Amino acid sequence: MEDIVGGWWDRLITRAAYRGHPQAAVTLAGVTRLAPPFFRAMGGDPALVLRSTVGTEHGARRSLLERVAGIGEKVELAWSDRQALYLPEKLDLFPSAMLNRALYFWLMALAAEPAPRGDWLTRNRLATQRCLARMPGLAASYHQLVGALLALRPDPARLSAPEAAVEQAIRQALQHPEREVALPEVKRPPQPVPLWLHPAPPTGAENGGAAGESPADDDSEHKARESAQKRRRYRAQRIVPEDKKDGMLMVFRAESLFTWDEYVKVNRHNDEDEDEDNAAAAEDMNKLSIAADSKTRGSRLKFDLDLPSAEYDDTPLGPGLLLPEWDWKRQRLIDDHCRLLPMHPRDASPAPLPDRLLPLARRLRRQFQALAPERTRKSGETNGPDIDLDRVIRFMAERQSGVAQGEPGLYQAWPPGERNLACLLLADLSLSTESWVGEAGRVIDVIKDSLLLFAEALSASGDAFGLYGFSSLKRHEVRYLLLKDFADAFDDAARGRILALRPGYYTRMGAAIRQSARILVQQPAQRRLLLIVSDGKPNDMDHYEGRYGIEDTRQAILEARRDGVTPFCVTIDREAGDYLPHLFGSRGYVVVQRAETLPQVLTTLYAQLTR
Numbered sequence: 001m002e003d004i005v006g007g008w009w010d011r012l013i014t015r016a017a018y019r020g021h022p023q024a025a026v027t028l029a030g031v032t033r034l035a036p037p038f039f040r041a042m043g044g045d046p047a048l049v050l051r052s053t054v055g056t057e058h059g060a061r062r063s064l065l066e067r068v069a070g071i072g073e074k075v076e077l078a079w080s081d082r083q084a085l086y087l088p089e090k091l092d093l094f095p096s097a098m099l100n101r102a103l104y105f106w107l108m109a110l111a112a113e114p115a116p117r118g119d120w121l122t123r124n125r126l127a128t129q130r131c132l133a134r135m136p137g138l139a140a141s142y143h144q145l146v147g148a149l150l151a152l153r154p155d156p157a158r159l160s161a162p163e164a165a166v167e168q169a170i171r172q173a174l175q176h177p178e179r180e181v182a183l184p185e186v187k188r189p190p191q192p193v194p195l196w197l198h199p200a201p202p203t204g205a206e207n208g209g210a211a212g213e214s215p216a217d218d219d220s221e222h223k224a225r226e227s228a229q230k231r232r233r234y235r236a237q238r239i240v241p242e243d244k245k246d247g248m249l250m251v252f253r254a255e256s257l258f259t260w261d262e263y264v265k266v267n268r269h270n271d272e273d274e275d276e277d278n279a280a281a282a283e284d285m286n287k288l289s290i291a292a293d294s295k296t297r298g299s300r301l302k303f304d305l306d307l308p309s310a311e312y313d314d315t316p317l318g319p320g321l322l323l324p325e326w327d328w329k330r331q332r333l334i335d336d337h338c339r340l341l342p343m344h345p346r347d348a349s350p351a352p353l354p355d356r357l358l359p360l361a362r363r364l365r366r367q368f369q370a371l372a373p374e375r376t377r378k379s380g381e382t383n384g385p386d387i388d389l390d391r392v393i394r395f396m397a398e399r400q401s402g403v404a405q406g407e408p409g410l411y412q413a414w415p416p417g418e419r420n421l422a423c424l425l426l427a428d429l430s431l432s433t434e435s436w437v438g439e440a441g442r443v444i445d446v447i448k449d450s451l452l453l454f455a456e457a458l459s460a461s462g463d464a465f466g467l468y469g470f471s472s473l474k475r476h477e478v479r480y481l482l483l484k485d486f487a488d489a490f491d492d493a494a495r496g497r498i499l500a501l502r503p504g505y506y507t508r509m510g511a512a513i514r515q516s517a518r519i520l521v522q523q524p525a526q527r528r529l530l531l532i533v534s535d536g537k538p539n540d541m542d543h544y545e546g547r548y549g550i551e552d553t554r555q556a557i558l559e560a561r562r563d564g565v566t567p568f569c570v571t572i573d574r575e576a577g578d579y580l581p582h583l584f585g586s587r588g589y590v591v592v593q594r595a596e597t598l599p600q601v602l603t604t605l606y607a608q609l610t611r
Helices: 002-017 035-041 064-069 098-113 120-134 136-150 161-175 276-284 355-369 388-402 443-461 490-500 509-521 546-560 580-584 597-609
Strands: 049-052 084-087 236-238 288-289 321-327 332-344 378-379 411-413 422-429 464-472 476-486 528-532 565-571 587-590
Touching: 002 064, 002 464, 035 049, 035 098, 035 580, 084 098, 098 120, 098 476, 120 161, 136 161, 161 411, 288 411, 321 422, 321 546, 355 422, 355 443, 355 597, 378 597, 388 490, 422 443, 422 509, 443 464, 443 490, 443 597, 464 597, 509 528, 509 546, 509 565, 528 597, 546 580, 565 580, 580 587
Parallel strands: 049 084, 236 288, 332 476, 422 464, 422 528, 528 565, 565 587
Antiparallel strands: 321 332, 378 411, 464 476
């Protein structure tokens, strides 16, 4: 009974102390579709992805009810770094959902401005001034937000003189960002300003690097795909681990503690299982402490994703090719940085088209035969299968009159028409294709069906095409699987290579795109189309992830376009809207919502792109 009454009391106090308006809450997920294009339209860095931020302690005064309820210590404020734009996961500051939604878009517009220099107030005031000057259409919404916010802020008349001066400066900067105002010094921080960016955003551990990382340990484990759950950024600090040998007697019960300790040196074994209690602790802590333990393990098992032996691995077709890679931090191309290995799938024996695909393949062949150019008659040829009677009669009349000259063209020919088009389909064969997509099977099975049906359709159209796949294991092993070259016919040998495909490793996309563009440039065609089928963003085991991988891929796409190649991406990644517009442009990609429909989508899309 005591627990029940205590729970009621806690909920009552918490509800009374909470300043938000849950009934008008707007979530970040609710604006996710519009947020990336809006941020780019405001001039924001198109390479930044959207993430939810984390609450940080603000240090300002709290009401008595907030202190009793134990809430109001932290606030979620917007900020950005070189990787992402971080916004509150939920906004319920105002009693109107329209205002909370407008606040999201104002924060995106403000974050799109280049960061000015100065203190927290000056930076946000100047950024606001520039944003309103550049986008005057936002002024009405901004002043509406300011009016609603000022009604929620503390009355300067009820504050001490130093705190009142700070509050007056904040109010003036909000209402008149074009006017200069100084931020007075005060011991206690002022109330947070949700219309401004974070005064001191959470940062990574000092001096960079990860805890427990030694100079020789650069092959650290990396996730091949970012999880769909929310990703947050925390404040971190590097600390020196304690090295005390003597123990101590615990004279209290551990379960009586109501807060998480910031740092305790404990002996933790290494495992890959997530601990929900640890995750809850991280959510509750204001700062994560990171320590590098200099002690070596008794033994270490090092392996690379169950690499097969040469006997069971795919068959290399040579020593490999050296390709460049773009270093976005240094803004330069590093020559001969990657080694691309052309390969054939192991155990690829000739095979016919699977029976389950025959009905759809017949229908696609009939449809794509309509794309094949019609045969046109050419008269006046020196040889051909048919006699051109009009030319024969004219030649006989000219010879009788004595005016016939030159070699007579007395035949007709029917040469096949040409669309003068070459297409290379590049399939992402990374480890993530092992995942299942319902009754259709694994992603790799859907990709194999797509390649088979795509090739059947293009064979009927008469277009020149090649089929390739790729995965990677760091920069020295970008595996480039040759399934059908442009010079080869699509026969049972090519079908067998497709059916022998299996999930590979990681997705170093830039190198694969560069090699595909080189192959396309060598084709004698006026139009060159590079179709990329992928299920996620570029990444690899080394530093090729996040912004680095995206920028290298983008640079490879720009190089391909300069060489006359048209890249287009077909993806089943539902988060592709975060990064694909930056890579391919707003009209250079399509997201397939249901992976099992990929074979039909791919062929339909090709017909539309090549009209």
